[in-house]
Amino acid sequence: MSSRRQNSRFLRALRPAFLGTVPLIFWAFWxxxxxxxxxxxxxxxxxxxxxxxxxxxxxxxxxxxxxxxxxxxxxxxxxxxxxxxxxxxxxxxxxxxxxxxxxxxxxxxxxxxxxxxxxxxxxxxxxxxxxxxxxxxIADPSAPRPKEIRAEADFDRWHLGEPDLTRQLPANTIEAQSGDSIQRSTIDLGLSSGRFLRGFEYRPAERSAVRAAFFTIQETGQWVGSWTPWYGYTSLSKAAAWRLPAGSHLVAEIHYRGAKERVLERGTVGLFFAKESTADAVSDLVLEAKSAAPVATEKQKFRATTRLAGDIYALALRPEVFPGAESLEVSARKPDGTTKVMLFAKNLQPDWPTPYIFKTPILLSKGTELSVVAYYSKTESTAQSTGVRLTISSVPARGRL
Ligand code: HEC
Structure with a gap:
């Protein structure tokens, strides 16, 4: 006890000179x-x-x-x-x-x-x-060393199987250490007739520089796929599919951040088609609340709502927010007055945009009020616009999923 007291007196005496680093050094050694x-x-x-x-x-x-x-x-x-x-x-x-x-x-x-x-x-x-x-x-130095157990990334395959169609995207050059940027490109999918899309996968060529990617069909405006480093595909149940008109174009929106070295990034998309056309077509609901001139001095709230005209299954949410967003909530107020929170996100990391794909589709009945609310902190003063946009992928509910 007394030695500990002595010890702490010793440390206290040292502190003015070392600004408290001595205990930290002990800690590090320990x-x-x-x-x-x-x-x-x-x-x-x-x-x-x-x-x-x-x-x-x-x-x-x-x-x-x-x-x-x-x-x-x-x-x-x-x-x-x-x-x-x-x-x-x-x-x-x-x-x-x-x-x-x-x-x-x-x-x-x-x-x-x-x-x-x-x-x-x-x-x-x-x-x-x-x-x-x-x-x-190891007792015997000539004995083979046991195999080192290590973690290994699994990048070299299509996770949904062999795609029915693959297309390489135009190349983007990403300078070393460059900041966040979004590159858009449009490609013709070369479809001579309409198709039903049941799955979509993306494989970037240079994972060091790609943060996220989002894909939409130009002709329908529909979001069909996305990629984040941890989840690179979208896949629908048998009962649902995206409708791709003949001559469809795919719009790729790729979020980059410069890596250690300059890279030429040229990814490939894989499309998986549904065999039959009996699947329900996916449609998008879009809720949007935006402001062109952010008020930098106050905490801001953005809210958008819509009322459902029919029963649906919600499949996924794709929120788009701007830097400075603090929290995001998506909720459904049912006709009976109860509310279900479908997504609540806090401490948003704007450099890791991601969709939220439901594990099982969420049934929402006609008359439900869907709303999205985003809060922005008062400290962030960005010159660009601010607000929130939410895309909800859904299919009509007929009890088949
Ligand atoms: C989606 C990509 C991604 C995943 C998944 C990820 N990290 Fe990271 N991590 C990063 C990046 C990029 C950085 C560098 C800082 C930054 O840009 O956010 C980082 C930084 C870190 C740091 C350093 C933070 C600092 O301030 O120095 C630690 C520790 C870390 N990650 C641990 C982990 C662990 C443990 C896991 C898994 C449980 C994990 N990360 C999963 C991308 C990721």
């Missing part, structure tokens, strides 16, 4: 690698739980020459352990702004509570690698 005489305080292992989490939530961005540092091997992960713990607890990483509990989404890349607990426990338990098979302990 957090060093697990030595053989230390007791492990966690059962979570890199080779088991952590690799699985990295594989399903992180390596699509954290790979060698990707948009951020790699988190593929034990060493790469171990040296960032403290930062990983902080980012995961703060829900900054992986990027996903929807609040858990409101709506369930097929493209949700957030960690479950259990996964978060694994990460925290692993970091706080000094990050053990495996259950005692430390590589340095």
């Amino acid at each position: 957090q060093g690698r697990v030595h053989s005489h230390e007791t492990l305080t966690t059962t979570v292992l890199f080779d088991r739980e952590i690799v699985r989490i990295l594989n399903s939530h992180c390596v699509m961005c954290h790979f060698q020459n990707g948009p951020s540092f790699p988190l593929e091997t034990y060493d790469q992960t171990w040296v960032r352990a403290r930062k990983i713990r902080a980012e995961v607890i703060a829900r900054h990483m992986p990027p996903w702004s929807a609040f858990p509990g409101y709506g369930r989404f097929a493209n949700d890349n957030s960690l479950t509570l259990r996964e978060t607990q694994f990460v925290v426990s692993w970091v706080e338990g000094s990050g053990p690698r495996n259950a005692g098979r430390a590589f340095t302990n």
Whole structure:
């Protein structure tokens, strides 16, 4: 006790000179690698739980020459352990702004509570690698080293199978370290007759520079596909399809941020057609509230509503907001007066735009009032317009989905 008091007096005496850095240095040393005489305080292992989490939530961005540092091997992960713990607890990483509990989404890349607990426990338990098979302990040096367990991204395949039609997009040049930019291009899909589209996938050529991509059909204005690093396709149930008129053009809107090096980016789209034309055609509902001149001094609220003229199944939401948006809520007020929150997103990360694709379609009956509300902080003073636009993909509800 007295030695601790002495110790703290010692630190207090040092503080004016070192501005409190001494305890931090002790802390950093103390957090060093697990030595053989230390007791492990966690059962979570890199080779088991952590690799699985990295594989399903992180390596699509954290790979060698990707948009951020790699988190593929034990060493790469171990040296960032403290930062990983902080980012995961703060829900900054992986990027996903929807609040858990409101709506369930097929493209949700957030960690479950259990996964978060694994990460925290692993970091706080000094990050053990495996259950005692430390590589340095191999008795026979000529024996083959055990295969290193590492996280691996899975980029080299179409996730929906072989597409019925592929098209390469025009190339975009993205300068090294350039800021956020959106490039649009339009291609002729070469359809001599109308088709029904049941799935859409995009494969960028240079993942280091691509943040997101959105695809619409020029002739119908419909949003048919999107890509984020963690979810690169849209796929419909058998009962629904997008109608593509003959001669359709695809409009690609690709969000870039300059990588370490200049890249020539030329991605490929894959289209999957429905066999029969019995599927219901997807239609888009658009809610929009915008202002050309943002008031930079006050918190601003934007709200748009619409009343449904028939029963529908909502398939996905695509919100578009501008920098400075703080929160976003999409809700449905049913004819019986009850309200269902379909999406509630906070601390929006404008550099990671994403749609929200429902895990199971949401049935909304005729007379329901759908609304979208976006709040902007008062601190952001952008010269561009502000507001919110929401696209809802839906099909008529006939109890078939
Ligand atoms: C969609 C891509 C993406 C995913 C998925 C992702 N990250 Fe990141 N992460 C980034 C990028 C890009 C950065 C660099 C900073 C930035 O631009 O936001 C970053 C930064 C970080 C940082 C450093 C933050 C700082 O302030 O220094 C940590 C730690 C991190 N990520 C951990 C993780 C972990 C752990 C996961 C998975 C559980 C994960 N990330 C998933 C893209 C991603």
